[in-house]
Amino acid sequence: MLHAILASSSDKSFWMPQRASSYAGGVDWLFYFIFWLSVFFFFLILGLLVLFIWKYRHRKGHQAQPSPSHSTALELTWTIIPTILVIIIFYFGFRSYLTMAVPPPNAYEIIVTGKMWAWEFAYPNGHVDNVLHVPVDTPVRLVLTSQDVIHSLYVPAFRVKRDAVPGRYNKMWFKATQMGEFDLFCAEYCGQKHSEMITKVVVHDSTEFRKWLEEASNWEVRMTPLQAGAGFYVRRGCNQCHSVDGSQIIGPSFKDLYGVSRVFADGGTAVADENYIRESIREPQKHIVAGYDSSMPSFSEKQLKERDVMALIIYLKSLSSHYKGDLSLTATRPAAQPATQPANQ
Ligand code: CUA
Secondary structure (H helix, E strand, O other), rough: HHHHHOOOOOOOOOOOOOOOOOOHHHHHHHHHHHHHHHHHHHHHHHHHHHHHHHOOOOOOOOOOOOOOOOOOHHHHHHHHHHHHHHHHHHHHHHHHHHHOOOOOOOOEEEEEEOOEEEEEEEEOOEEEOOEEEEOOEEEEEEEEEEEOOOOOEEEEOOOOEEEEOOOEEEEEEEEEOOOOEEEEEEEEOOOOOOHHEEEEEEEOHHHHHHHHHHHHOOOHHHHOOHHHHHHHHOOOOHEEEEEEEOOOOOOOOOOOOOOOEEEOOOOOOOEEOHHHHHHHHOOOOOEOOOOOOOOOOOOOOOOOOHHHHHHHHHHHHHHHOOOOOOOHHOOOOOOOOOOOOOOOO
């Protein structure tokens, strides 16, 4: 009955998360096998201990008997039975390991980059997102790397975890069997905000997934450049180093940055206009502002398209009191505009 509570036939038990991938069942089976085996031997050994303490306790008139120094039958029993159990555990563990280690050749590939302190998921069409979207019942292969320190991608509901290591690519794969949203954590201590390196896996049905990818990679039809710029600020991790409220994190705050005169470490100056912001994104090492270090990564055309840079510039303008233009028209998209373009256009 206890087993029924701990591993109920439903997908969620009170101490295990939902089972939402193809090999979650096998992982749980092995976990419970080892768990109940340990429980069995724990009580067996404890029971015998208590029994022998009682049976061979000191009594008046009882003389202690000499105990046998060797028993072949006993030796064989406690060698053969544990060996068989260990072989069973190894067999099922190694079988599950091999299944997890070898992705099927037709898997859908997503490139994952861990960085302090966010995840980036790059899709085959170039779209980059901070949330992992995958189609249901489809093998998905993740190719993981890191931009800085070691991170570890962990999805409890899928029973998968793999390190993201700088300078190399690790692979993992899974097949989500349930639609919905699941937690995705970083499972390797990676600095101050490690505990905030949390996101979601969204599992779609395959038609919906294609629709999502189409729309997500095509922001012009859904939002204004200002909205898109605010989105990139978070999704591409600018917010890790640049605040929007004037507070200093690692890099200069974006508040009131646009239009201001910048003094560089080498003594040069420039006004923070469109060209300056674009250069700071594309070639941040070219001019380092005095008082800051050169830790800003560069964003190539592949990582951030020209229109995305433009959206970020508009976002920076909206944060600056030095920008005198009118951004009210770009703040919201007119409701009359269709959300997506007609398919037969
Ligand atoms: Cu990344 Cu912890």
